[in-house]
Amino acid sequence: MNISWKVRGSVAVLIAIxxxxxxLQSASAEEFSPPPFLLQWGxxxxxxxxxxxxxxxxxxxxxxxxxxxxxNQRIQKFTAQGEFVLSWGQAxxxxxxxxxxxxxxxxxxxxxxxxxxxxxxxQVFDSEGNYLSFIGSSGTGKGxxxxxxxxxxxxQGRIFVADFYNHRIQHFSANYTxxxxxxxxxxxxxxxxxxxxxxxxxxxxxLYVADAYNxxxxxxxxxxxxxxxxxxxxxSGLKGDSSGSFDVATGIEVDAQGRVYVADFYNxxxxxxxxxxxxxxxxxxxxxxxxxxxxxxxxxxxSHGNIYVVDFGNNRIQKFSPLRAQTxxx
Amino acid sequence: MKxxxxxxxxxxxxxxxxxxxxxxNLSLQATETQEQKVxxxxxxxxxxxxxxxxxxxxxxxxxxxxxxxxxxxGQVLLTFEAEATIxxxxxxxxxxxxxxxAREIILPQPQS
Numbered sequence: 001m002n003i004s005w006k007v008r009g010s011v012a013v014l015i016a017i018x019x020x021x022x023x024l025q026s027a028s029a030e031e032f033s034p035p036p037f038l039l040q041w042g043x044x045x046x047x048x049x050x051x052x053x054x055x056x057x058x059x060x061x062x063x064x065x066x067x068x069x070x071x072n073q074r075i076q077k078f079t080a081q082g083e084f085v086l087s088w089g090q091a092x093x094x095x096x097x098x099x100x101x102x103x104x105x106x107x108x109x110x111x112x113x114x115x116x117x118x119x120x121x122x123q124v125f126d127s128e129g130n131y132l133s134f135i136g137s138s139g140t141g142k143g144x145x146x147x148x149x150x151x152x153x154x155x156q157g158r159i160f161v162a163d164f165y166n167h168r169i170q171h172f173s174a175n176y177t178x179x180x181x182x183x184x185x186x187x188x189x190x191x192x193x194x195x196x197x198x199x200x201x202x203x204x205x206x207l208y209v210a211d212a213y214n215x216x217x218x219x220x221x222x223x224x225x226x227x228x229x230x231x232x233x234x235x236s237g238l239k240g241d242s243s244g245s246f247d248v249a250t251g252i253e254v255d256a257q258g259r260v261y262v263a264d265f266y267n268x269x270x271x272x273x274x275x276x277x278x279x280x281x282x283x284x285x286x287x288x289x290x291x292x293x294x295x296x297x298x299x300x301x302x303s304h305g306n307i308y309v310v311d312f313g314n315n316r317i318q319k320f321s322p323l324r325a326q327t328x329x330x
Numbered sequence: 331m332k333x334x335x336x337x338x339x340x341x342x343x344x345x346x347x348x349x350x351x352x353x354x355n356l357s358l359q360a361t362e363t364q365e366q367k368v369x370x371x372x373x374x375x376x377x378x379x380x381x382x383x384x385x386x387x388x389x390x391x392x393x394x395x396x397x398x399x400x401x402x403x404g405q406v407l408l409t410f411e412a413e414a415t416i417x418x419x420x421x422x423x424x425x426x427x428x429x430x431x432a433r434e435i436i437l438p439q440p441q442s
Contacts, residue, residue: 055378070378100382118386147386149379164379197379248377265377297378
């Protein structure tokens with residue numbers, strides 16, 4: 001009888017601790033409301049301004065928007081209002097050609113870096129789509145890739161790449177010298193990856209990784225040392241649809257304030273966290289109406305804080321107003 | 331009459347031979363342009379990183395001409411050269427290498 005009460009007491013204490021943990025995980029000093037929908041562009045097709053399975057998106061310092069139109073094997077460039085500017089790329093292995101361009105980034109110096117999934121390289125272009133150079137080759141060694149999914153460039157010019165099938169992050173110096181890899185294949189523990197798809201750099205040069213099939217985000221400092229992880233219970237990788245959980249995190253971005261945006265693919269939403277991983281907001285539900293998503297793959301934030309989301313299944317880009325903190329009334 | 335009949339028979343024979351040779355050649359050409367189509371059924375292809383990963387691994391198959399990923403249907407359509415030997419084990423291995431298992435592989439029906 002006494003043991004039974006002890007067991008019950010222990011269970012009650014455990015539940016209380018877990019509840020407090022969950023509350024603290026979801027609680028935040030700031031509260032945000034879903035950003036209002038502004039505009040959308042694109043539909044399925046191969047003409048200018050149309051998309052066939054778009055995946056990645058980036059915005060440059062002048063707020064031009066670049067979209068990797070993966071099914072059409074090209075990059076399209078738009079104004080912030082969604083007006084088509086130009087496009088480049090065609091299927092192939094040669095320089096300037098593309099084979100499944102995935103995530104892309106506009107570096108601080110204005111260059112556009114494109115992760116090419118099948119050609120196992122990062123191609124570098126100027127903002128007009130002129131080919132400049134490439135990084136990497138096929139393989140499992142240092143500086144080699146097996147399906148690079150995402151790329152980011154920090155303020156020192158270092159290049160970080162989510163090396164999908166090698167389950168690691170590769171990084172390079174500004175002159176493209178391969179540096180030691182970050183992480184390895186695995187689950188649960190920090191620094192272990194299961195099919196990472198994208199990377200992003202914070203204002204303090206912290207590295208954030210969309211650890212897609214571990215259903216979590218991992219954060220590293222500017223030296224590549226593991227800092228924290230979140231997503232599911234204790235960042236364990238358990239998928240879910242509650243706030244702060246993911247069902248395949250396909251894309252990641254950090255805004256000027258250090259807030260972390262994550263494309264929560266199968267939950268058809270975007271989730272936003274502060275730089276410590278505290279949940280701030282989730283928006284979007286499944287559908288094709290404005291403000292709804294069909295499996296979003298990526299998002300980016302322009303200099304005004306406007307949010308652009310790649311609505312993969314609807315073959316369109318949606319633009320939302322900047323995040324606004326609500327005044328809290330007790 | 332008999333001589334004429336023999337000439338007619340010879341003419342018919344030669345014409346038949348010519349026609350059969352022509353048809354044979356055409357048939358050979360048709361065989362050369364034929365392709366072998368294979369359908370690979372895979373569950374869970376709705377994520378583009380998975381679907382294009384499958385595409386990447388299958389692209390290395392010997393004799394492959396084209397590959398088409400049908401994400402929503404969970405199918406991959408492979409087109410091989412007519413003379414290519416289709417290696418089912420290699421297909422299975424490539425799918426496993428991409429992180430999946432082929433639920434079913436439908437091979438081309440043998441020509442009768």
